[in-house]
Amino acid sequence: MKNFQCADCGKWYGWKESLYNHRNYECGKERQFACPQCPYRASRKGSLKTHLFTQHAKGTRRTVIAAMFA
Ligand SMILES: [Zn+2]
Numbered sequence: 871m872k873n874f875q876c877a878d879c880g881k882w883y884g885w886k887e888s889l890y891n892h893r894n895y896e897c898g899k900e901r902q903f904a905c906p907q908c909p910y911r912a913s914r915k916g917s918l919k920t921h922l923f924t925q926h927a928k929g930t931r932r933t934v935i936a937a938m939f940a
Pocket residue numbers: 876877878879880881892893897898
């Protein structure tokens with residue numbers, strides 16, 4: 871049974887703690903990491919890093935990418 875609903879996105883959670891975690895770490899923070907070189911947005915910093923390395927490594931020096939995550 872899910873009794874807790876997020877007021878912002880409408881997702882339901884069975885535990886108050888789950889909703890609490892969602893609102894703290896997920897809600898409104900999804901895809902907050904925007905790629906500076908294309909419209910891609912990542913939900914996690916690591917995902918954006920992987921994206922940059924795999925998609926833009928040729929046009930961007932690795933040191934530049936690395937600096938973004940320093
Ligand atoms: Zn939410």
